[in-house]
Amino acid sequence: MLNRSTIAGVALLMCAPLLNAAEHTVKMMTSGANGQIMVMEPGYLKIAMGDTVNFVPSDPSHNAQSMSIPKGAENFTTPMGKSAKVSFTQEGVYLYKCLPHVPLGMVGVIQVGNAVNLEQTKTDLVKIKSSIAMNKDRIEKYMAQVK
Numbered sequence: 001m002l003n004r005s006t007i008a009g010v011a012l013l014m015c016a017p018l019l020n021a022a023e024h025t026v027k028m029m030t031s032g033a034n035g036q037i038m039v040m041e042p043g044y045l046k047i048a049m050g051d052t053v054n055f056v057p058s059d060p061s062h063n064a065q066s067m068s069i070p071k072g073a074e075n076f077t078t079p080m081g082k083s084a085k086v087s088f089t090q091e092g093v094y095l096y097k098c099l100p101h102v103p104l105g106m107v108g109v110i111q112v113g114n115a116v117n118l119e120q121t122k123t124d125l126v127k128i129k130s131s132i133a134m135n136k137d138r139i140e141k142y143m144a145q146v147k
């Protein structure tokens, strides 16, 4: 029989995935830690499905824009120079850039759950690397952390 507390319990269970969704921050830095310039911090981030990432620019000249995403996921572009939150509901690896600074290696990797699209990501990475002039090794280092 359903009583009041059973209904409340069921309602709570249904909300559980939302309550568990975490928020993460990626700082888009003109001058980052360790003397790096034009850098995402952290450059590699692992999150769970349903989590949100808050992209926070240090200056008006940064944004975050997807370059490679899992099948069925949605591309994202945050407004230039403004903090913006993106929710990740599709599992896989996402590569993204700061539009003005991608030639300087201002790119990042977000892994949502399992790296189900790793092979596709590696294929896309070959093309993406041709748009990076400096600090090409960064994206390699971030990708090496994808497990």
Ligand SMILES: [Cu+2]
Residues within 6 Å of the ligand: 028, 038, 061, 062, 063, 098, 099, 100, 101, 106
């Ligand atoms: Cu930038």
